[in-house]
Amino acid sequence: MKIRNGFVSNSSSSSFVIYGARISEYKAQALVKAILNKDVLVEIRTEEEKINGCIHIFDRDDCDFCPKCGAKKWKVFKESTVVKTDFRDFSNAFEKKTGVKIIGSLENQNWEADTKDYHYYLGEWILSDTGESDVTLEQLLKIRENVKKIDEKLNPKIIYEYSSE
Amino acid sequence: MKIRTGFVSNSSSSSFIIYGIEISEKKAIEFMIKNGIAIDIEAIKKEYDLEDDESIFDYLCDSEETDQLFKKTGLSILTDNGGDGADGSSYIGIAIDDECDVKPEDLIQTKKIIMDTFNKKPKWVVHTYSN
Numbered sequence: 001m002k003i004r005n006g007f008v009s010n011s012s013s014s015s016f017v018i019y020g021a022r023i024s025e026y027k028a029q030a031l032v033k034a035i036l037n038k039d040v041l042v043e044i045r046t047e048e049e050k051i052n053g054c055i056h057i058f059d060r061d062d063c064d065f066c067p068k069c070g071a072k073k074w075k076v077f078k079e080s081t082v083v084k085t086d087f088r089d090f091s092n093a094f095e096k097k098t099g100v101k102i103i104g105s106l107e108n109q110n111w112e113a114d115t116k117d118y119h120y121y122l123g124e125w126i127l128s129d130t131g132e133s134d135v136t137l138e139q140l141l142k143i144r145e146n147v148k149k150i151d152e153k154l155n156p157k158i159i160y161e162y163s164s165e
Numbered sequence: 166m167k168i169r170t171g172f173v174s175n176s177s178s179s180s181f182i183i184y185g186i187e188i189s190e191k192k193a194i195e196f197m198i199k200n201g202i203a204i205d206i207e208a209i210k211k212e213y214d215l216e217d218d219e220s221i222f223d224y225l226c227d228s229e230e231t232d233q234l235f236k237k238t239g240l241s242i243l244t245d246n247g248g249d250g251a252d253g254s255s256y257i258g259i260a261i262d263d264e265c266d267v268k269p270e271d272l273i274q275t276k277k278i279i280m281d282t283f284n285k286k287p288k289w290v291v292h293t294y295s296n
Binding site for chain 1: 182269270273276291
């Protein structure tokens, strides 16, 4: 398991301990928006890709059609690309401002569709496969206080997650 | 791996985590005697013909009475004693599972008890095991 910029994820077998409150992705997005005034968005970018219009190779820039078969020089494809601005882009700024991390934990990864589902915690990680964090038990009390400052209803817990795929 | 000791759970599990220290059977028995968990150990040894620390420890861990008394300490003993890779190591500390509601104060208290009792600093111990 790797912790990357506040994210806990991406190993087939992983275990970690977090002190935090589980929040929905929507809630995490709303907090980033409210506290940093930044949007965590899914954007659709459209890119154009050109490929040769036929099998013949010719080197005439002034010609838009193939001199041999008359096909268009280029076929133009529009490819839609989903670009997700994720929480990693904001985790340092969020922690600096609030004293707590937004930690994403990989829940499902669909390799074929190239999609990943995360769930999120507001808090601090204590232990991962890479070792113990430097956070002290006394600092956890402060983290609870900081989480409560963000949302009084949130109730951080010691959470142990283990996955073996 | 089976989490034995009755103090936490009696079921098979794929992993466990404890904030505590590794403990020998001898030390665990001493702890239980000192804290009034293992009562009249000599009578138990005679009645059940227990000779070594391992068999005494096993008996105590499987006893419901011991389980109830142990819970009052706020600590747990977990033993890795089943499945591939199990090494029989035992740990004392505070166990974390999906349903626990351990607070930082509990961890601080556990640290104090362990430091005072065993003069060792507790650590996070994760045991994982795949079938």
